[in-house]
Amino acid sequence: MKKYLVSAAAGFALVAGICASFAEDVVVLKPEQQTVVREYIHKQKLASVSLLGVELNIGTALPDTVELHAIDVPDVRYKYTVVGDHAVLVDPDTRKVVQIVE
Template structure:
């Protein structure tokens, strides 16, 4: 809930990531800029108009919001 509220208040422009499926466990390339959420270990980015929560250490997707 905290993450969802923060993301709504901090909208990002959607980016395209060719060749990457938005599934939990998929890794995003280094070229994708991840954005911080205060007091949360994960980062986020908007890909194809869907908010994606990412583990910054592995760059793997941990949650996809519609």
């Protein structure tokens, strides 16, 4: 019985670790922040940059040559840029795309 409890505990720890790593990659913006951020970005009319050979997805790290712009919205730590006509939110610490703004 003890063997099964140890195995079950190890399994739960593994699942908890996997879930925690996924939770770090999820953008958590309140619905009202989503709207304000989307409107802010669209009003800025930022020129699109082209990144040849880079597939734009959540988790894609942008090169240092891409300029990231601050978002003037309270409690939003992400920056943004426009890549191939898609506005993207970027984690300024990792330069990874965390959300593609529709």
